Ligand SMILES: O=P(O)(O)OC[C@@]1(O)O[C@H](CO)[C@@H](O)[C@@H]1O
């Protein structure tokens with residue numbers, strides 16, 4: 122697919138080649154800032170590497186920083202995108218993707234940071250950071266974003282306690298709840314998970330943006346900022362009125378986004394789905410290495426549950442213990458397929474990661490958290506706002522799905538006629554401020 126023109130009705134990819142665009146400002150300003158913070162973090166932890174690995178640790182720190190400084194220079198001087206040179210399992214896939222773009226864009230020189238699709242170069246930066254660590258074994262498994270993710274969790278403690286208390290009050294009266302009361306709690310916790318996505322360290326280039334306000338009390342004031350609300354279709358997808366051979370509750374897959382408070386909101390929602398009997402099992406999908414500053418890795422997932430268990434707060438620790446046992450029983454499971462840390466638009470998944478596509482086809486509902494997932498669902502292209510979500514998905518539809526996203530990039534589809542123009546006239550940055558959100562549902566069945 123040519124990246125910079127409308128072909129067969131598919132518009133161009135967002136790109137930094139458009140001077141002044143959000144993609145341009147991200148590649149010019151925010152990505153170098155994030156990269157510099159990674160370099161500073163590694164340099165600041167030099168003593169830890171020495172304590173743990175002696176001189177080898179010091180040498181590894183030095184070599185890593187030199188590789189990352191070279192990467193930053195490539196980025197800032199718009200050099201050609203280079204092949205990945207490490208031995209990770211997805212190296213071949215990344216280099217095939219590069220060759221695909223080199224064929225599309227004509228030659229190697231034109232596949233550069235400011236001339237290629239924004240989605241590609243932003244994902245590529247995070248993969249090159251991992252490559253630098255991979256080349257320096259003593260510190261290869263160091264998580265250079267860990268400090269920001271753990272700080273985000275600790276700074277949100279008040280909100281976490283409020284949320285776990287709210288969950289406990291629901292769970293202890295679950296048997297007496299009417300269907301309407303259940304629906305009310307469902308909608309509230311779905312929206313808490315939606316707004317948890319505001320806590321994203323990539324958009325803030327690492328600046329703290331933990332949850333300070335009560336996640337429940339602030340819902341009504343946030344309601345007007347939900348631009349598309351498909352909650353009712355999410356709810357009805359989970360009802361199983363005598364579906365042939367499917368009397369038991371279903372399976373929900375959650376494609377996670379950020380660690381910290383957002384992850385807690387996802388765990389609380391998943392707890393409610395199981396404890397209410399709506400859902401039999403939940404599969405969580407995270408990232409296999411540090412990604413977009415605050416995205417969840419396996420270590421973050423386990424750490425967050427352990428921290429919640431160990432909290433000096435009755436309902437937090439009760440929740441953490443429950444979550445640990447869900448994992449042990451297999452009611453919950455955690456997966457981290459390499460595809461989630463590759464640059465592909467999701468319409469490529471069936472071809473490029475058929476095993477993952479088949480896994481998602483086993484779900485009754487797939488929730489996609491956050492902005493990057495939304496960009497990949499819609500291909501990060503310059504769609505008109507009134508194009509339907511189904512059109513933008515371009516055939517991606519392993520199961521009924523719902524995007525829970527606060528808007529932090531200038532791609533948004535499925536709006537009413539005039540809705541985008543009205544928002545632009547009121548607030549020019551409505552697509553990138555993180556103030557607005559969508560609960561956007563799509564079912565492949567509805568298209569048959
Ligand atoms: O997926 P998330 O965590 O909600 O957001 C990811 C993000 O911060 O990174 C990109 C900007 O650099 C945008 O996709 C978005 O702003």
Ligand SMILES: [Mn+2]
Nearest residue numbers: 378379413416
């Ligand atoms: Mn993220």
